[in-house]
Amino acid sequence: MYLENINSPEDVKRLSIENLNILADEIRHALLTKLSAHGGHIGPNLGMVEATIALHYVFNSPVDKIVYDVSHQSYAHKMLTGRKDAFLHAEEYDEVTGYTNPRESKHDFFTIGHTSTSVSLACGLAKARDLKGDRENIIAVIGDGSLSGGEAYEGLSNAGETGTNLIVVVNDNEMSIAENHGGLYQNLKALRDSDGQAPCNFFKSLGLDYIYVKNGNDITALIHAFTRVKNVSRPVVVHIHTLKGKGYTPAETYKERYHWGMPFNLETGQPLSDGGNTEDYCNLTGKFLLEQMQKDPTVVAISSGTPAVIGFNPERRQQAGKQFVDVGIAEEHAVALASGIAANGGRPVYGVYSTFIQRCYDQLSQDLCINRNPAVISVFLGGSAGMNDETHLGFFDIPLISNIPNIVYLAPTCKEEYFAMLEWGIKQTTHPVAVRVPGPVVIESGETFDSDYSELNRYKITCQGERVAIIALGNFYPLGESVRRKLQEATGVQATLINPRYITGLDKQMLEDLKANHQLVITLEDGVLDGGFGEKIARYYGDSEMKVKNYGLKKEFADRFVLEELLKENHLTDTQITNEIREIIDKKQD
Amino acid sequence: MYLENINSPEDVKRLSIENLNILADEIRHALLTKLSAHGGHIGPNLGMVEATIALHYVFNSPVDKIVYDVSHQSYAHKMLTGRKDAFLHAEEYDEVTGYTNPRESKHDFFTIGHTSTSVSLACGLAKARDLKGDRENIIAVIGDGSLSGGEAYEGLSNAGETGTNLIVVVNDNEMSIAENHGGLYQNLKALRDSDGQAPCNFFKSLGLDYIYVKNGNDITALIHAFTRVKNVSRPVVVHIHTLKGKGYTPAETYKERYHWGMPFNLETGQPLSDGGNTEDYCNLTGKFLLEQMQKDPTVVAISSGTPAVIGFNPERRQQAGKQFVDVGIAEEHAVALASGIAANGGRPVYGVYSTFIQRCYDQLSQDLCINRNPAVISVFLGGSAGMNDETHLGFFDIPLISNIPNIVYLAPTCKEEYFAMLEWGIKQTTHPVAVRVPGPVVIESGETFDSDYSELNRYKITCQGERVAIIALGNFYPLGESVRRKLQEATGVQATLINPRYITGLDKQMLEDLKANHQLVITLEDGVLDGGFGEKIARYYGDSEMKVKNYGLKKEFADRFVLEELLKENHLTDTQITNEIREIIDKKQD
Numbered sequence A, B: 001m002y003l004e005n006i007n008s009p010e011d012v013k014r015l016s017i018e019n020l021n022i023l024a025d026e027i028r029h030a031l032l033t034k035l036s037a038h039g040g041h042i043g044p045n046l047g048m049v050e051a052t053i054a055l056h057y058v059f060n061s062p063v064d065k066i067v068y069d070v071s072h073q074s075y076a077h078k079m080l081t082g083r084k085d086a087f088l089h090a091e092e093y094d095e096v097t098g099y100t101n102p103r104e105s106k107h108d109f110f111t112i113g114h115t116s117t118s119v120s121l122a123c124g125l126a127k128a129r130d131l132k133g134d135r136e137n138i139i140a141v142i143g144d145g146s147l148s149g150g151e152a153y154e155g156l157s158n159a160g161e162t163g164t165n166l167i168v169v170v171n172d173n174e175m176s177i178a179e180n181h182g183g184l185y186q187n188l189k190a191l192r193d194s195d196g197q198a199p200c201n202f203f204k205s206l207g208l209d210y211i212y213v214k215n216g217n218d219i220t221a222l223i224h225a226f227t228r229v230k231n232v233s234r235p236v237v238v239h240i241h242t243l244k245g246k247g248y249t250p251a252e253t254y255k256e257r258y259h260w261g262m263p264f265n266l267e268t269g270q271p272l273s274d275g276g277n278t279e280d281y282c283n284l285t286g287k288f289l290l291e292q293m294q295k296d297p298t299v300v301a302i303s304s305g306t307p308a309v310i311g312f313n314p315e316r317r318q319q320a321g322k323q324f325v326d327v328g329i330a331e332e333h334a335v336a337l338a339s340g341i342a343a344n345g346g347r348p349v350y351g352v353y354s355t356f357i358q359r360c361y362d363q364l365s366q367d368l369c370i371n372r373n374p375a376v377i378s379v380f381l382g383g384s385a386g387m388n389d390e391t392h393l394g395f396f397d398i399p400l401i402s403n404i405p406n407i408v409y410l411a412p413t414c415k416e417e418y419f420a421m422l423e424w425g426i427k428q429t430t431h432p433v434a435v436r437v438p439g440p441v442v443i444e445s446g447e448t449f450d451s452d453y454s455e456l457n458r459y460k461i462t463c464q465g466e467r468v469a470i471i472a473l474g475n476f477y478p479l480g481e482s483v484r485r486k487l488q489e490a491t492g493v494q495a496t497l498i499n500p501r502y503i504t505g506l507d508k509q510m511l512e513d514l515k516a517n518h519q520l521v522i523t524l525e526d527g528v529l530d531g532g533f534g535e536k537i538a539r540y541y542g543d544s545e546m547k548v549k550n551y552g553l554k555k556e557f558a559d560r561f562v563l564e565e566l567l568k569e570n571h572l573t574d575t576q577i578t579n580e581i582r583e584i585i586d587k588k589q590d
Helices: A009-013 A017-038 A043-047 A049-058 A075-083 A090-095 A118-132 A150-162 A184-193 A219-229 A249-253 A281-295 A314-323 A331-343 A354-369 A397-402 A415-427 A474-491 A508-514 A533-540 A563-569 A574-589 B009-013 B017-038 B043-047 B049-058 B075-083 B090-095 B118-132 B150-162 B184-193 B219-229 B249-253 B281-295 B314-323 B331-343 B354-369 B397-402 B415-427 B474-491 B508-514 B534-541 B563-569 B574-589
Strands: A065-068 A138-143 A166-172 A209-213 A235-241 A299-303 A324-326 A347-353 A376-380 A408-410 A433-436 A460-463 A467-472 A496-499 A518-528 A547-553 B065-068 B138-143 B166-172 B209-213 B235-241 B299-303 B324-326 B347-353 B376-380 B408-410 B433-436 B460-463 B467-472 B496-499 B518-528 B547-553
Touching: A009 A049, A009 A075, A017 A043, A017 A049, A017 A075, A017 A090, A017 A219, A043 A049, A049 A075, A049 A138, A049 A166, A049 A219, A065 A118, A118 A138, A118 A150, A118 A166, A118 B314, A118 B331, A118 B354, A150 A166, A150 A235, A150 B150, A150 B184, A150 B331, A184 A235, A184 B150, A209 A219, A219 A235, A281 A299, A281 A314, A281 A347, A281 A376, A281 A415, A299 A314, A299 A331, A314 A324, A314 B118, A331 A347, A331 A354, A331 A376, A331 B118, A331 B150, A347 A354, A347 A415, A354 A376, A354 A397, A354 B118, A354 B354, A376 A415, A397 A408, A397 A433, A397 A518, A415 A433, A467 A474, A467 A574, A474 A496, A474 A518, A474 A574, A508 A518, A508 A533, A518 A533, A518 A574, A533 A547, A533 B534, A533 B547, A547 A574, A547 B534, B009 B049, B009 B075, B017 B043, B017 B049, B017 B075, B017 B090, B017 B219, B043 B049, B049 B075, B049 B138, B049 B166, B049 B219, B065 B118, B118 B138, B118 B150, B118 B166, B150 B166, B150 B235, B184 B235, B209 B219, B219 B235, B281 B299, B281 B314, B281 B347, B281 B376, B281 B415, B299 B314, B299 B331, B314 B324, B331 B347, B331 B354, B331 B376, B347 B354, B347 B415, B354 B376, B354 B397, B376 B415, B397 B408, B397 B433, B397 B518, B415 B433, B467 B474, B467 B574, B474 B496, B474 B518, B474 B574, B508 B518, B508 B534, B518 B534, B518 B574, B534 B547, B547 B574
Parallel strands: A065 A138, A138 A166, A166 A235, A209 A235, A299 A324, A299 A347, A347 A376, A376 A433, A408 A433, A467 A496, A467 A518, A518 A547, B065 B138, B138 B166, B166 B235, B209 B235, B299 B324, B299 B347, B347 B376, B376 B433, B408 B433, B467 B496, B467 B518, B518 B547
Antiparallel strands: A460 A496, B460 B496
16 A cells, blocks of 8 residues: 555655556545545545645645645645545544644645635745745645635736746636536636637636646646646646546535535445434525525525525525526625615525625625615524534624624524524515524424514513523523523522524613613623624623623634533533522622 | 706717717816815726716616716716716715715615625626516626726626626726736736737636727717617626726826825816825835835735825835735735735735725635734724725724634824834734724824733733723724823822723733722723624623723714714713713712
8 A cells, every 4th residue: 555655745756657546546545435434525535636646746845835725625635745644544533624734734834714715825925935035836726616706816816917936726627516606617618628728718817827637637647737837937727627526436426415425335325324304404494495486586595605505405406496596606796696686676595604604794794784785694503513613613703794784683593483584584675684593403492483573673581580681692592591490490590581683783671671670681692702792781781780791602713622612611501601690699699 | 068957867868979078078077176176086987987978878777777886987977867966066066975875866776885896786686687577787887996806706707607688897997096906907908909809808708798999988989889788688798998087187197196086276286285294104104114124025015906005105116126015906815915925934014994904804814813824914094083984984893803813903002002013013923913003193102112012912001090990992092091181170080091902802910900999991992882892891891890881983884974973973072971981980979
């Protein structure tokens, strides 16, 4: 086995072409063995095996610097740069993250988890090199899907002006997570169809040189191409045509399903778990929106390259027809598009993960909120129980969205309330509305909720009590119920429990009324405390006798945390909160 | 005079070509008369006179819908759509905003002040049209400068896929605010040089049809082109070559200086005011950075299309050479570039207006802060005294930046402290650092400030007092001084005055110590209260006996406000604050 003896790129350079091909098979085998047992990004990594070998064969990492866009195709790179054991030995699988990471290896230059950033970051490395008078190669590796993001374009256009060494490897596997969207992809097709000769060339139009590699899974061809561009003195694109899922028939066939996956049976390709057959908010939302579309032809669902998040699998996309739009990985466009649709009388619903809504703050503010257009945004996986990589946290959407004027950001506590709020958002024509999907687990309360939320910032007292009021936001409402119960058991105190519903404003009347027979207000929110919901309550009561204690998450990029531990560290278990409430009210009585 | 009789686009359609040309002269005369007396966007509007006339001659606004990117070229449109009086009569000059605005006219569809958004917004209008089965033309008008922004690209690529009517008028005047930057502009040149025939065509590469109008200031040619594309069933770009500043020699000659300007002498072109010959932070920063560059060849200043903000006029740009980079209007790229430069040992300083830093939240978070790269960002015009259009507010940078982990956001109180902090930011290699430039007026305190800020979150007590502590952030520090003085005069209470310096963290030791002999903490910040600095102090003291009162701005898109009135409405005069402090401490004594 060659892979076992690869400890650095130097070891790759020593192999013959024939043995490099054997190495590719070994890498692919290791990838499939690990991914089928562990989950991860499947298709993009399988397609990039040969190119990664060729890159390390030709260039001298880490002096030459390779930046992998979004890192979804960086696993083979990890194997060749001293981290093979994390792919070969099951007990070491978790020794590496799913993303490039400078803390892991000197061959990684950035921690990257969002798309479309590699060219700009590489431009930075190149600029510093030029200022220092160094001469290494700087290489950005970017997938065709990532090209749909505006930052990639800004990077390419600026690279095109630089006039010094920068090599952009475009890994064109003809797919984003789902199929690609945008006029650009017709140009990539024209380039592929003409063996790179089409005179109209997106990359050349931005001032970059260009070469095409028809078989991007052929090590010899790749080595030849990379050798041609090594030490070039101008920015150049090497457009390589690869096969997503290469070498594993199910992944080659079902490219969208095998982009990323949970553990699966390597022989059959079937997932090992059916997810418990439980309901999930993505699927429920897709179903709900299709129903809305049937009632109203102006309802339109929007996704930015992740149609699954809003429940639009290929079947639903077909059913929705013109009423579903995937804009590619272009969150900025998605928000502006939604604003434009709403301005002209349509009813857009944009579904997006919490971690990606932060890619369009300015569009939320300028294109949407200044214009008060009634578009709706469903924010998925907001909170601590969503994704747990430092690059994909769902902690920050509350400070991001809720401090923008004019938007109404709602926090439903259960399935019934979510759909009541979503339906109101679609019907009303007065406000931009965002809804924080209360996942990840679907809780059915069986209760009926208001169908009208147009009287803004009216919180709801769900249990009237005294002394202590617990304002429990969105998916932390069940935590509030639990704290209330524990407090009563421990002290007899019957706390008031409040579902605030509105993240974006205070129910001043209710807060004022609480003063009469409460001494302590507790806020619970599943997001960073800094800039969040609870601090607004603390500000409100700042010059009064009311004590306030805010619970939420510390401002940090927590990485690959265990949820229970994170909650404990942040004093977010029901027992911790109950004990701290007791301390405060006991002290008060002294 | 024809212009006086133009009350709607219908009146334009009645004129002969000859008279349309006279109308163009009249519009240009009115523009120059108003702008020389009132200030505003000069060059872009002068160049677009003929195209605007032709648009309204050919299309049927408001059924056909025209969206003007960034609105800098929308003045002639305003004149032709019922708002001529605001250009003809000095007493009505302020009746219109500098931007398109649906509250002003049914011919405006969005309030727009940031660039690169028009194509995406127009895509939204078109999508709603298609869903409703309507058939009007949707037209986006975008300048060549605005094309450098990623959102414009996302919009174009998505438009290229739409397959229905969308007309993108690219107003190519060969300039952004300053000269254009990015490889794209070589392609625009190739298209101009080939009369639109160059086979490599950026717009076509994104799937759009394309026609070129060589003389974009020739009404007949423009009418011909727009007539050709009216009612097309596919997205098409009409690339028109116009002359920025057309018809006014100083503006044609000095395109950057006459992009936007304060009132000027129409005959000589000289500004009416020399700005009082006062120092300004832009100029001082440019001077300072040039000095740093001379000491260290890896120091590099970055601008995103507004080199003047960081003091890099054409002369300084030349002096800086490779150590100055203008990336075009590409804030996302600017931040990622800075991160990349810092990662490879360079010392980047990105200078940007507060209102535009919000265009790169995700890049701040992901490209920069997760990676903890020591790039420096100088944030200009943060606060209420910067720009006062609702699209250009400087109120939101504190919630935007300060709630991101790992960044150190500093708030200097005067010139000396600003440069001490900036210099430290450039020297240190541990943190991403942002500095909130304490303008707009330059205050010289004559004091010496720390040169080292590496021990984070250490606030400074500048006057030790008791009972009341005033934490006065950045450019509101003088307000804190004033409140302290007034309070002492009125009550004899000698308050403690604190310069917190760090926006991004609490000095918990100091806050704890204040409990010993203070009963009230006041926070002053020149930004929205929601998600801001003061709320963190309120949270800290929430469960203690300390009273807290936060002063700052209400969360709203205030528009064209008079600063004094805005401050008063927000209880931000020294008298108001002093009186409110008295109320609280008197009550406490009861």
